[in-house]
Amino acid sequence: MTYLKTLAAALALVATPLVAQDFSAGSNAKSWNLYAEVPATFEAEVVDILCNVAGDCANQCAEGRQLGLLRSADNVLVYPNKNSQSSFNGAASDLLPYCGKMVDVDGLLIEDEEIPGATNIYLVQTIKEAGDADWAKANKWTKVWAAKHPDAKGKGPWFRRDPRVNAIIADSGHLGLGLSPEEAYEITR
Amino acid sequence: MSLKTTIAAAGLALAAAPALAAEGERVQITGEIIDTWCYFSGVMGGPDAVVGSAHHTCALWCSAGGIPVGLLGEDGEVYMVIKINGEDQSASGDTQLTLASHEIVADGMLYKRDGLNYLVVEAVVEDRGITNLNHEDYGVVPGFAIPKPKN
DSSP states (O other): OHHHHHHHHHHHHHHGGGSOOOOOTTOOOOOOOOTTEEEEEEEEEEEEHHHHHHOOOTTTTOTTSOEEEEETTTOOEEEEEEOSOSSSOOSHHHHGGGTTSEEEEEEEEEOOTTSTTOSSEEEEEEEEETTOSOOEESOOHHHHHHHHOGGGOOSSOGGGTOHHHHHHHHHHOTTSSSOOHHHHHHHTO | OOHHHHHHHHHHHHHHGGGSOOOOEEEEEEEEEEEHHHHHHOTTSOGGGSSTGGGHHHHHHHHHTTOOEEEEETTSOEEEEEEETTBOOTTTOHHHHHTTTOEEEEEEEEEEETTEEEEEEEEEEEEOOOOOOTHHHHOSSSGGGSOOOOO
């Protein structure tokens, strides 16, 4: 009977991802006033998504690969799309130092049943290695970018100074249709 | 091995299964390369406004910024691109950046995990450029994406 209970518990664990769990207890996440945001703090392993999902592991945890959070409570792979900064920054740079490690994270889960695929998407605000006392803000992306682009120093946010972005806009315009900045501005007002 | 042990082992194996890489399915998907955060979160408006020409500049910023890109298929599903044309730099990679807002035909392997579709694009079979001219309906999203001309 004990073994049947064990099997039942294991099957329940497998089925857990089908049921939305509440990870808001203890969260100190700040709201972004998003329609489908839910505060969520949980323990997870930082994993290389390409390795974990597709078995492509030769270059796992290398800079530039997307990283995920394999949540301890239910084995669900959460995809951190966003860090805590407000200037179009992903989360991979902030998670990279923790790749392969157990961490605690705090942030906002996006669960929107009206948009296909909008589930287990995460905005990570703070992170710490499991067992550590101090939380770190997930806001390192712009510093990493600045270190890579010393020639792009200047006024204004990084996205106005990014060499690759500016080269594409110079070539095909802000709408991607070959219009000059003045033309694109005029037809969108 | 006893029946009890077999049952317990089977249970534990099932419990561990989601942590293992799944077997992929070969697919060919037509769709638009999008910025997934704006699409999923609604931070800049509804799904129809954060795609296409209206959102092109923002899609460039987000892709360069390391936000995951997705392929918004004709079926309405989003396929998270985790590798494209052999390039595994899916956080700010060059290939995906040059394809921002483009309609493409992608051939590759599809993996499904915890409600998300993950796509390894082995080949961009066709690049049709930007075909969704929704700036005609939405202007530019966000509005500050195109700086006001100085003259």
